Amino acid sequence: MATRQDDRALASEALARLRHRPRRLTLPDGRTVRFPKAAVDGLIEMLQAVAAGDTATVVRNPRELTTQQAATVLNVSRPTVVRLVEEGRIPARMIGTHRRLPASAVLQLHDEMIARRRHTLDEMVADAEALGLYD
Amino acid sequence: MLDANVLVPILSCDLLLTCFDHDLHQPVVTLRILHKIDHSLAVDFPQLDPGAVGPSRPTNCRDPHASHTSPEADATPAVDGVNAKDRHVAATGLATRSDLVVTNDRRLRREINPLDTSLRAVSGDEFVVSLHRTRPNDIDQVLEAMVAKRTRQPVARSDLLHALATPFPRFVAEVGARQD
Numbered sequence: 001m002a003t004r005q006d007d008r009a010l011a012s013e014a015l016a017r018l019r020h021r022p023r024r025l026t027l028p029d030g031r032t033v034r035f036p037k038a039a040v041d042g043l044i045e046m047l048q049a050v051a052a053g054d055t056a057t058v059v060r061n062p063r064e065l066t067t068q069q070a071a072t073v074l075n076v077s078r079p080t081v082v083r084l085v086e087e088g089r090i091p092a093r094m095i096g097t098h099r100r101l102p103a104s105a106v107l108q109l110h111d112e113m114i115a116r117r118r119h120t121l122d123e124m125v126a127d128a129e130a131l132g133l134y135d
Numbered sequence: 136m137l138d139a140n141v142l143v144p145i146l147s148c149d150l151l152l153t154c155f156d157h158d159l160h161q162p163v164v165t166l167r168i169l170h171k172i173d174h175s176l177a178v179d180f181p182q183l184d185p186g187a188v189g190p191s192r193p194t195n196c197r198d199p200h201a202s203h204t205s206p207e208a209d210a211t212p213a214v215d216g217v218n219a220k221d222r223h224v225a226a227t228g229l230a231t232r233s234d235l236v237v238t239n240d241r242r243l244r245r246e247i248n249p250l251d252t253s254l255r256a257v258s259g260d261e262f263v264v265s266l267h268r269t270r271p272n273d274i275d276q277v278l279e280a281m282v283a284k285r286t287r288q289p290v291a292r293s294d295l296l297h298a299l300a301t302p303f304p305r306f307v308a309e310v311g312a313r314q315d
Contacts, residue, residue: 075161077231114156121152122284124145129287133145133180134298 011050018044064100073106074113084109136163136228138238139171141259144179147302149284150263151237153277159266163231165207167223217246228254237262263306271313278310 021044024034035043042058049056062069070090071078085092085099090109092099128134142148142164155162208230210222217225221243228236229252236247236256247256257265267274282292290298300307 118156121149121156124152125149125284126287128145128149129285131180134285134288 008051008053011047015044015047015051018047061103063103065103065106067099067101070101070106074110136224136231136233136236137168138224138236138240138243139168139175140239141237141262142168142172143175144302146298147259149281150277150299150303151259153281153284154263154266154274157273157277157280159270159273159277160262163227163233165223165227167207213250213252216250217243221246225250225254235262260303260305263303264309267306267309267313274310 018040021040023037023040024032026032046056046058065073067078067081067085071081074081081090081101082099084090085101090101090105092101094100137151141151151162154160207223208226210226211229213229214222214225221240224236224238224243225247227233228247233254236243236254237259238244238256239258241258244256244258247254263274278292278295282290282295285295296307296310
């Protein structure tokens with residue numbers, strides 16, 4: 001759904017007023033509200049999106065993931081995630097009978113998987129070229 | 136689910152795996168399929184060490200941690216309509232919840248598509264045509280990446296498309312039509 005024109009104008013105006021990324025705002029009743037930096041950065045990001053006519057969504061990044069969530073991030077099956085945990089490639093802690101995996105470790109493994117597959121693909125092409133398989 | 140016949144010759148393999156590298160699809164293969172590729176390479180290039188090159192090389196799909204290498208599934212009654220030789224392809228496709236079996240074997244496609252399952256079979260050409268129709272800009276990046284990787288024997292994009300036209304004729308025609 002497209003952003004309404006008046007919303008875009010409001011977002012642009014708000015961005016102009018918040019350009020210094022203030023960490024505290026004064027309410028009409030005189031009270032002051034303080035914001036964490038992450039919240040201000042998120043608000044600015046959202047206003048920039050609306051001002052540009054885009055829509056914006058807030059995505060929460062939990063510190064820990066379930067095995068199913070990790071499987072979705074890694075684009076593998078849940079049993080594969082369980083295997084990776086059992087092999088010690090992803091740390092996990094147990095909450096009752098359920099595993100919880102640090103999101104940072106899952107994302108790091110995701111980056112490693114992408115780097116490894118790209119490296120392997122590059123090697124495959126280089127070898128194939130050297131052997132004349134493209135001829 | 137990628138059948139062996141779409142991963143040979145190397146150019147087909149390069150295109151499909153580069154599409155994977157750009158997150159256009161998530162492939163699944165089995166060790167039996169990799170062995171078939173070894174066999175094809177050994178026949179076509181008898182001077183090479185078996186398994187030394189191509190997608191079946193030890194450092195690639197045989198990596199036990201490779202997310203796209205699946206154990207072969209046992210045949211179930213759901214795939215009874217598929218010939219015995221290729222039943223493992225359909226069975227593994229179902230077991231891994233694959234959307235598609237990508238195979239250039241026309242008979243296998245004819246056998247899989249009427250099955251009472253969600254699995255569908257398409258040719259390699261049909262597959263990359265569908266990727267191009269849904270994500271044309273990403274396909275442009277795939278082609279650029281394929282050109283960039285060919286450092287020893289550089290190729291132009293037009294040369295690459297010309298070579299791809301044999302295994303992927305409709306794909307190359309649609310890419311060309313979009314550029315015109």
